[in-house]
Amino acid sequence: MAAIATTAARLNARQWSTLSGEMDAPITDETTDESLMLRYVAGDAGAFDILYARHRAGLFRFIHRQCRVRERAEEIFQEVWMNLIQSASRYRVEAQFRTFLFTLAHHKLVDTFRAHGRRDAVLVEVNDDEPVDGIGNRTIEPQVRAESGELGAAILRLLDALPAPQREAFLLHEEGGLTVEEIAEATGVTHEAAKSRLRYAVAKLRDGLADYR
């Protein structure tokens, strides 16, 4: 917590230039996440509230879709934001705020999964050679499809059946709005690996949805 108190003095010239140009302007919908974060680092708690409101739902869904248990998702969600608050002094404008935030979430999920021994959710394992036309071992049974009925519920089940790295790539793309390059940065893999994961995930979801149409 105390790190933020000294962060204002550490901001580089570019950050101060960016901040000084927007600090006096009122916060609007067009105010970027980076400006809000710099405002918060400079002591504007209101900027954090806006920032939190922007990414609250997306980040929670990103976490919840992967750990599946709501209570645990809330716990991880809170820890991610606490980490963000504590590491705000390390934030630099060069990095997109959402990349920064979802990178924290990714690391927290990896730590949690490792701590709980969830092999099926180990995000660091990659199996990009898996055939696109299959959902793997977690293919949804026909009776399940019949029970779900709705397309929305179906895609959630399909998403849950994806390998963890592919599911994470898709969620980072959809919930965080991260590009392939940003997904690669957040998950610590190459651009090609991130792109491959996202393509596999989309292809599997599309093929799975075809059964419901």
Place this chain on the structure above:
Amino acid sequence: MKPHTTPEDDAFLRDLAEVRSAYRNASVSTSDDGPRKSVDDAIRAAARRAVHAGPGTRKRPWVNAWSRPLSAAALVVLTATITMVAIDDPVYVEKQVSPLTVENIPAAPAKAANAKLDAAVEAVADTTAKRIAPTGKSSETAISSEGRAKEKRTADARVAQAPVAAATPNPAAPPVYAPPAPALVPPPEVRVAESVAAPVATPSVAPAVAAAPLAALPPPAPLAARALVGAASAIGAVSEKQEKLARRENIATSSAEQKRADTAITLSGTALKDATSNEPADAWIQRILVLQQQGKTHEAAEELAKLLKRYPDVRMPEALRKLK
């Protein structure tokens, strides 16, 4: 989300749009829009605690505001203190200028050094005797090579007289101004007048010595000058000024002025004899070693006996044990 512009990704983008639409509908239908309100409140409260206040209201801690001025002041005080200690503390000066001892003298030219030191001691004896007498003139302090043979015959008696005269200060004699020795070693061009006046600790000898023109002094022998430094370091405990002067003489005699150094040697030799009252053991031993090297075994033995009487537990070098 940033658009993908690669043409070959059209199929992927088409699939992605289809999947995204379904995913958005699923998110809305499940009302999975975030954590409980208590979690939100906890996070926002933590964020507010971290910043403590809004922008512009945070003040710099007083430690930050005063850190630089305090650091500068502390630096100045420390620098001044160290400088003062370095100037005033003679021990510090001692460490800066290590005395040249007998052991440091090269062994090869020892005979030449001894011979010149003998001549220097005799010359200072003669000079001291002349200075004690009221008729002493400055030109008389010059020691010519022709007169050395004659002076040598009477040197012992004069040397014996000199300490006696020095030990009995003449109240009528004017006080001698001995310039304070600098804290550090003076430059080579140090005035020889200082080097002559300073070692004369007794008031009766000092005026004549100070009056002697330095130009008339005999040129020094380098080795004898080094021996002088060893002897001068031996009498260092008598007076710090004397010791510092000896160092001055060391520097002065390192030049080509051999006559001046010879005189300085003899003066130091005279003062050396007067210095035994408070002489420390180490300096005393050094002096005895000098006497031993000069072949004055008898005198060295006497000095050793005095030394052992005064310092029974003194640790002697190997060279003096045989003498004992």
